[in-house]
Amino acid sequence: MASDPGLGRLQLGLAGAGNVAVCMVVGYGLALLLHAGAQGTVVFMLLSSVVAMIGTNALVDHRIRANAITAAYFPLAMGAGITAGTLLAPSQPASLVGFVVVMFLAVWMRRFGLGYFFYGFMLWNGYFFASFLKTTLPALPAMLVAIIVATAVVLLLSCTVFRRHPRRTLAAVFRSMSARQRGLARACIALLEADPGSPGADRASLAIFRARARATEAALMSDGWAAHAPALPEGWTASTLRARLLELQLGLDRLTLGTRRLAATDAAPAIRAAAVEALGALATPNPARAREAAPALPELASAAPLSVQAAAADLHRGISIVTSVPNRPVLSRTVQENEPQFVPAAGLVLGQLPGIPSVASEVDPRGAAWNPLTRLQFATRQAVQVAVAGTLAILVGSLISGQRYYWAVIAAFVSFAGTGTRFDTTRKSLLRVAGTLGGLVAGVVVARLTNGNLFAALAVIVASIFCGNYLMRISYAYMIFFLTIMLSELYALLGQFSDELLLLRLDETAAGAAVGIAVALLVTPVSTRDTIKVVQGSVLAAVADLLGTLHDRALDPASVSANAVDERVIAADNQLRRLVLVGEPLTRYQIWENRPRAIRRRLTLVANIVATARSLSDAASRLRQPDVELAAEIGKVADLARTAAGATGDGAAPAAVPVLAGEPLDPSARAITQNLPTQAHAALDRLQALLREIT
Template identity: 40%
Template sequence: MTRLHTAASAAIGVASTLGVEYGFAKLVHAGPKGTVVSMLFGAVLAMMGMMALAGNDSTWGKVRISAFFPVAIGIGLSAGTLVNHNTDLMLIIFVIVMFAAVAVRRFGVPFFFYGFMGWMGYFFASFMKASLSALPGLFITLIVATIWILLLSATVLRANPSRALLRTRKAFDSRARAVAKASENLLLHVPDQDKMHQRQKLLKRLRARQVQLSEAALMIEGWSAEPGALPVDYSAPALRRRVLDAQQVLDRLAVSAEALVDGSLEVKRLAATTAGHLANRNDEAAVKTARQLEQVIVNGEVELQEQYSAEGFAQAALELAEIGLEKVYESSDANQENNGVVVRVDEFKPVVGLFMGNLPGSPALAQNVPAVGRRWNPLARLDLTLRQAVQVAIAGGLAILAGRELSPVRYYWAVIAAFIMFTGTATRTESFIKGLNRVIGTLVGLFASIAIAEVTAGHTLLVLVVVVTSIFLGLYLIRVSYAYMIFFITIVIGQLYTILHEFSTGLLVLRLEETAIGALMGFIVAVAVVPLSTRDTVRAARNNFLRDLSVFLQAAAAKLRASTVLTKDSNGDSNGDSNGDSNGDSNGDSGVNLDAQSLALDNHLRQLALVAKPLTRPVIWGYSPRVRHRLALYAALATSVRSVAAALRDEHLRDRQWSNGLLQEGEQLAAVFDELAESTAQYAQACSSHKRPRASVQAESASARRQTLLETESIWGICVQSQINDLSSDPVIRRLLHLRGLLYDLETSPSDPL
């Protein structure tokens, strides 16, 4: 939904700015060429300006940012106009401008766009051979476009955090239903050795839907912190809790569906029907079939090995129907209790911030990852932004040299390809993929552009419709694949040349060749000049995940201990005095917020999957089939953490009904969490030092295994004390066993780079 709003805003901004600039050009009698130039400048400024203003909600903030649009483009225009008479000087300054355009990004998000605008200004002035006498008219054109964009952004296209949060909540609802649908499809699969590939495909799709759901939950987290996103009587912590409740129930539904794939036909039929009803928003019917599934279990028609999974599926479906995804956004007291602690809305701290209305990309993680050759190359010691500025300058210079060998006039397409390769990327593999997508998008777009140009030739209004539609579709699909964006941009370029009466198949083929040259130069520089290793970035993301996992497990131990201490106090150890002392920290956990910590772990998992994605593609060097498996293990860890966070909430701990005779259970469980945390920290340290990380849970660490109380006798001892007849009936112990198994799998399997 955010992509749709962003793309629609940019398309409306471009379309309306084209109209405004056309009217202004006619008003000042600019002539045919002047009219085209004014419209082109206005359209470019509108597309970049709308994105630059999208992340700022205050009117004054928009005014401050937009005031420098003409300045940024004007600097580039002026520089290009002054040197465009001398080709060699122009090209030298062009390289310097590319360096500066990237280097200024270190000063904040607005400078990302200022740099881009300055670069575009220089580009236009240089290759259009602008004269000094034309500058005043161009500046007026920019000012008109800026005023119009600001007016749109502050009024009809103004980003409304409240509506944005509502759209994100609806996206969460849709993705939740998609998880149920994927579960249904998996359950409908008939086990067959000849159809194992189809089964793996369905499993992969289910896990992909869970990842998308997690991203939507993080988006809700980010928007909840925006001023004005929540009404004054709504609680951000309470919304976080309801979203996590829904998410962890859907996790259980998906996990149970996976376990039931090889189950009996009747159980699978009822489970699939239940999931289908949930996917179609028919909660009443879902409750009915879930009850039927429970009855089948009660009647003893289910084998013992699948009884737990069937019960888990039925309970998850019933809880999901009871929660009602549409009610996740319902009002709640602004001073809602959060984990037993009163948390005001203005004290809410999101675990992730948004960048232009979206979750941050890989550069946010890669900022602190050292480049290759740091010991001997002083350039490698620069921060990421300056390193990329150096890379862009060198790649741009090489693209100029190679591109001019092919075409002394159109080589700027090679320069553009090289420049864009280092925008929004961090690692050398990401740069390669972006360059490859640019070539593919240009190639496919070439054929589409030729076909569309034959239809629109001579029809100016139709050309404008195609241009605006292509801009909308390109921006909407860019997060799916950069190739889509370039595909539609190629169509736009074809239409622009149609208006200028310069369109030809040979011209578009030349653009493809120049683009390939620029991509090749960019890739060579990304690999050879202060490169950032994909594997190093993946290792950094993995270490962040493991460290946060260790912190979570320590917090869980602290919460369990605090719960037992509070129980002792309430049983008379402190004669009621401690009740007054614990006011404001009623769960005795000193404000431990497991919900927030589990969400932070989700964000680290998202970053890990993002930077490791290239290594899951067979066409990329360094590909390993183990990467997908290990990513699935990390995802399972995050799922278990969400379940633990829910199981250790205050109301659930109170339901355990600790007594003086059973308090040792809580202390033992806390010890389990502590030792798991220590084991995870040791593993993270081993990973950080690039040692073989197998020591912390394997036989080499017998002491840790003995102390964690995860041996069978210790766990059954706790169960006997607590009168628990089945491990699966206690969510905390069940998740402890699952966490221990997952950590053991991680530490005993080949790990590089994960």
């Protein structure tokens, strides 16, 4: 539940397996109806399966009209590819040139919107099938009929059996938030039980950072679904839901900060034990015991040093907030009115939060001084990369096998699907090779076990599609692993299965992946470190915007609504999510990356800036009277945030990060108080220190 917020992966896996199974049956029946013969039957089933797999990923909108509009162009896109491939197939040179042109167009058209991403895949697959099968003009009309029928079937299933319901999805996201909250509590326990400075403490600290980021991701996904009125809880508006989400975020901030503070102090064993007990109760599905155990923390720490008192107070407050926020409200079965002015912080893409391409598209590639291609739009640059990679893959793949070169072309083409930076493309290419290698071993075993058993082979194919779709968002290698098993079964059914053929596929795939990596590194490369710097500036700019709103509210509380503050806070959360998305892979050791600790320190520092700004907004948003002094201090820190957002550097981590990032600078601010201006000034002190550190 924690791994799959909204159960989107589960639904995608079930839809993929179901759509392919039904379309294969329909394709088989259509082939019998049209007397297509043995080869025609295989072609109809393969074409229907391809339409089903692409349609499964494209037709995930809960609105029937939107899915129908998207699906309406499937036959046109794939039909154009098949027609072009059929006309050029008699001439090998013309066919290869057309292959490169189609690859360019398939990527270039992504600039027009998400639907064109799938139309490009349809165009490319249609051309590939026509070239591979040497389709003739008399066979073309029947293939177009098969595509139209398969599209209609997938659309029908996507709008009925596999239709995504906003209300159920939001309920699943809420359950995911609860599960991720429990994971954060377990990570906090691990840090408190580890020896300070030990490798176990480092691992626990990293686990806390990742668990906290996952909770933010679930909150942003909930905010995205809140834009759809049918998903809202009974009696709630989208703004009400956002306010509850931000309140929960504030509680998790206090929980994290209190744990880190307490772990760095020489607190008495009784205090640590009480903290572990309260967090252990929070880690259970029934957190009511945590709310009962939390008040013991400030009482036990009443005679302890101020740093321990502050840590105990943070833990107490965090647990109180987390256990009081209804993060699993009762959902309504009735459609209610939504706020027309509500705009989610992160617009969902196919039911999920936007990925790395949405981040990398804002970053200028390297080589701008001498390469005019760097001034092209992101989709056009990728289209050029794909065209170059496709040309090289044809040349290299043909040297390995003149008949199976297309495996190298496929590997090069998909290297630029869903990727944005050169690191991302390199990692995806390597994962494809690793998944192919593992899938070959498993495919040989499975194909021999199912040899001669048609129904067992079909069951393996459908199961592989489910597992590949379900695990794709965890790791691309899993998808390729199961895709290779599926291909092994298809070759066995076609009577072409052999160990030599599968090894040839591995060679071609490795060659295509190598070409994709080389092109990503040399042709308009987008640096991951440049991307981190750009998005870090976006985070700090969002914090500066939030501080500007808080400044106006401190001058005149009536002039700025709570909803306006919440909008700025969750915008900063979304920018932080984007930073973690592009930087998190570098927090692990890579073959070409040996500074993961520096990246982790940078990401943690920026996350603390956002958390402290959220704490400040909580205090400032409860002001009922103007506070000119506080407004002046907020204005100064806002200027510092703007300076930090516009600062340029070499991309290295800060020279040092406070051991207790977020701790007040002034000892007088450490006092536990409920005075709002004092809380706000303490948060400003912390925020000012963190901004100076990042600058």
